[in-house]
Amino acid sequence: MPDGPPQTHRSRSPRRVRSAPRGRADRRRCARRRLRSCPSRSRSVRRPCAPGRGSGRQVRPAVWARRAGSWLRSCRVGRVTGSLAFVAAVALTAACTTSAPPAVSGLDLAGFDRDVRAQDDLFAFANGGWLRSTEIPADRSTYSTFSILSDAAHVQDIIDDAEAAPDEPGTETQKIADLYAGFMDTARLEALGAGPLAGELAAIDRIAGPDDLVDHFGHRARLGLPAPVELDVEQDYRNATAYIPMAYQAGLTMPDRDYYLSTEDRYVELREKFRAYAAGQLRAAGIADPDTAATRVLDLQTRLAEAQRTNTANRDPISLYNKFPVAEAGAATPGIDWTRYLAAAGVSAPDMLLAQPDYLAALGQALTTVPLEDWKTYLRFGLIDHLASSLSARFADAYFEFHGRALLGQQEQRPRAERGVALVNETLGEAVGKRYVERHFPPQSKERMDELVANLIAEFHRSIDGLDWMSEPTKAQARDKLSSLAVKIGYPEQWKDYSALEIRRDDLVGNKLRSAEVEHEREIARLGKPVDRDVWLMTPQTVNAYYNPNLNEIVFPAAILQPPFFDAAADPAVNYGGIGAVIGHEVSHAFDDQGSKFDGTGNLRDWWTPQDLERFTERTAGLVAQYGAYSPLEGATVNGELTLGENIADLSGLAVALRAYRHSLRGAPAPEIDGFTGPQRFFLGWAQIWRQKTRDDAVRQRLLTDPHSPGQFRTNGVVTNVPGFHEAFGVIESDRLFRPAEQRIRIW
Numbered sequence: 001m002p003d004g005p006p007q008t009h010r011s012r013s014p015r016r017v018r019s020a021p022r023g024r025a026d027r028r029r030c031a032r033r034r035l036r037s038c039p040s041r042s043r044s045v046r047r048p049c050a051p052g053r054g055s056g057r058q059v060r061p062a063v064w065a066r067r068a069g070s071w072l073r074s075c076r077v078g079r080v081t082g083s084l085a086f087v088a089a090v091a092l093t094a095a096c097t098t099s100a101p102p103a104v105s106g107l108d109l110a111g112f113d114r115d116v117r118a119q120d121d122l123f124a125f126a127n128g129g130w131l132r133s134t135e136i137p138a139d140r141s142t143y144s145t146f147s148i149l150s151d152a153a154h155v156q157d158i159i160d161d162a163e164a165a166p167d168e169p170g171t172e173t174q175k176i177a178d179l180y181a182g183f184m185d186t187a188r189l190e191a192l193g194a195g196p197l198a199g200e201l202a203a204i205d206r207i208a209g210p211d212d213l214v215d216h217f218g219h220r221a222r223l224g225l226p227a228p229v230e231l232d233v234e235q236d237y238r239n240a241t242a243y244i245p246m247a248y249q250a251g252l253t254m255p256d257r258d259y260y261l262s263t264e265d266r267y268v269e270l271r272e273k274f275r276a277y278a279a280g281q282l283r284a285a286g287i288a289d290p291d292t293a294a295t296r297v298l299d300l301q302t303r304l305a306e307a308q309r310t311n312t313a314n315r316d317p318i319s320l321y322n323k324f325p326v327a328e329a330g331a332a333t334p335g336i337d338w339t340r341y342l343a344a345a346g347v348s349a350p351d352m353l354l355a356q357p358d359y360l361a362a363l364g365q366a367l368t369t370v371p372l373e374d375w376k377t378y379l380r381f382g383l384i385d386h387l388a389s390s391l392s393a394r395f396a397d398a399y400f401e402f403h404g405r406a407l408l409g410q411q412e413q414r415p416r417a418e419r420g421v422a423l424v425n426e427t428l429g430e431a432v433g434k435r436y437v438e439r440h441f442p443p444q445s446k447e448r449m450d451e452l453v454a455n456l457i458a459e460f461h462r463s464i465d466g467l468d469w470m471s472e473p474t475k476a477q478a479r480d481k482l483s484s485l486a487v488k489i490g491y492p493e494q495w496k497d498y499s500a501l502e503i504r505r506d507d508l509v510g511n512k513l514r515s516a517e518v519e520h521e522r523e524i525a526r527l528g529k530p531v532d533r534d535v536w537l538m539t540p541q542t543v544n545a546y547y548n549p550n551l552n553e554i555v556f557p558a559a560i561l562q563p564p565f566f567d568a569a570a571d572p573a574v575n576y577g578g579i580g581a582v583i584g585h586e587v588s589h590a591f592d593d594q595g596s597k598f599d600g601t602g603n604l605r606d607w608w609t610p611q612d613l614e615r616f617t618e619r620t621a622g623l624v625a626q627y628g629a630y631s632p633l634e635g636a637t638v639n640g641e642l643t644l645g646e647n648i649a650d651l652s653g654l655a656v657a658l659r660a661y662r663h664s665l666r667g668a669p670a671p672e673i674d675g676f677t678g679p680q681r682f683f684l685g686w687a688q689i690w691r692q693k694t695r696d697d698a699v700r701q702r703l704l705t706d707p708h709s710p711g712q713f714r715t716n717g718v719v720t721n722v723p724g725f726h727e728a729f730g731v732i733e734s735d736r737l738f739r740p741a742e743q744r745i746r747i748w
Contacts, residue, residue: 002545002560002582002689105673106563106570106578107684111691118680119735122725123715126687136693139415141408144692144711145564149543153559155421158435172431175503176424182508183390183420189508190392194285196509197383197391200225201285204379210367213375214337218344224516226382227251228304228363229336231345233523234353235531235550237321240602243526244323245342246353247360249308252301253278253385255407256704260298260305266700270406274298277402281384284394287377296374297381303370307362311705312642315594317549317604320355332357335364347524389419390508409697425539427515430496433540437491441540441558449489449561453554456583457482459660463748469615477599477607481590484600486533486553490561491540496522545582547589549598554586564688573670573678576661577654577685584653584660591748592648593620622745623647626720630713632699638709646708650718652748654686658724679728687715721745 113128124131136143162176182188200223207216221231228251236244254260254274259267279294287293313319322332329338329352338352354360367375388399397413404410414422425432464470464478501518503511526532533551538544540558547554563570566579589595596616599605608616627647628640640647661682670678690711694702699710709717719725720739731738 104570106567106574119729119731122687123712126684127691138411141410141698142694145689146543153541178505179503180420180424182505183423193392200383204376214341215344218341221345222517222520223513226386233526237604240550245347245349248355249359251304255701257305257308258704260302273406278381280398285384293377296377300374300378307359309356322354322357326352333360333364335367349527387509390512409695429539434495436541441490446489453487456660459656460587463656470612474609474612481600488555490558492536494534545586547586549595550602552602573681574685576657577682578689580657581654581686584656585649588649588652592645594645619747632710643707643709650714654718683725690714
């Protein structure tokens, strides 16, 4: 995916998408489905950057953001705003070039830094003014293009309208209103204290041995509660027409195994803060001897971390594909009875996948060697931590102090209203999305976007034809996959049905648990049925996009189809550098180092000749080395292997979008606007979509967990490999972004 705002989250194996899914469960599901996105895993590094009303901060927004906001407000026609109606306007097709040039470039000139040369630092040239004049809001760990657009998604208005509507029990409107109202009823939450935890704490108390632990892990899978193993229903990687249950490593509270294992002073200090946080939450819940209990939690999580694979290792779908008959899976992981576990989770299937058998074998051993009381303490803390934001201020504030302030560097907690909006988005995302689409995305927008996507895919076909390093047999397979690519734009054809979900205004924790159970039942109901090709893994109001290799599809939610990604009033160059490059990015994920392991039917299959695969690997190794040399903070570098897929998509997507832009001109010269040529505006359009500021703590977290490179390297790192950039700005050997022609990397 493109990328998005960061969030705080538990350490999980990255599997499929990279973007800003709504809640922890959705983020996990996207990752497992190996989705690729263009922005970043946004939300702050774990919790979503909740769209909603402003909090009164004096933050100077970009010019394009102000224009987009006024456009949304002023173009309302009944229930539909005209702002997104022009999303994929024909401005990006050849027809645009025959009409008079638009009056605006689509560039935020006020955000530029004219003291910097584009040839030395394109990111700073296009964004330096904005970086100087903008402060990261105190309640954020990052602030970016994605944050600004997410804040303008009008979800608060949708909630307000639901609250003002007549009370009709069982309707989506009632559920939206009551979920939000229940979160905002702080007086009730204070009166309840730790009471809502009683039922699940009692269930933990009843655990009497290792078999009960396995049963309880399955029970927690139903309710979306943290456990050392997580369960999902996936398409079978080698039989994409069928679903199969899949178990993954899980169970860490901090973002990555390095937080438990690194000897660096920063991580040693964070472990002590974690111990204090765990003790405080256990004490608040009335758990005896909380300090000793917290040490047991940290020790057990450290043991799990030692057995877990790295995020880089988890990128490889081949290593994750370990299929067993359920009755025989226990032989690979002694100590875990998978038949028992799946039964407790309500799952019946003949086969299953074990993503990390080595970790699961270590877990099985720990079930019988770690004292039972330590396991129960671990489960109690996981329950409290997971539900803390839905409890009284004592729990919720402590959660922020650790997850927000200690891990991410946030200075303040998000206003409660914004956190309520995030909860509604996470729980009833498509119900909100349906209303968002009605107001902001008319049907004709899909048709216009279809034209743009077709333009980019046609250019990708021409790109494959022109590859000098790939043989004809592999080209034929690549063309077949590209021709099979499905495209989804705006919103789902079939909306999620929330009729089974009971939302009660007086039961916030119950709402969260019932929501997780309904989604779990939705997932397991797919087993044994044909694959659902209409499913969406992001909501329409999400500012992001993704590629799903199992369905071989690219998906563009409605909310990303606005400035600065697409501006119907702007000239085509900036739009090609924005949404055009994002489209190219998502298409390129079908052919990145991991997406290229799947064929056009969504199956994990090697369709490369050995010689072509070797040449491809040589080129991608160059990107690993290039990005591995980038350092956003002293002593911290980008992981070139973890970010390889996104870096390939950035490079190939931008290169293909540039060729598509040139092709759209049909040989005619592009006009000069705002003192920049067409190709220069194209690259500046690319640079301004990666505008962002991030706190150092969040940067460090993302370097360990995020498959996207930091924004400045997504901008500058890519263009050094593009001949068109050197030509557009007259880059010469003495310029910092100059790369000799023989060292420039071209893949697709």
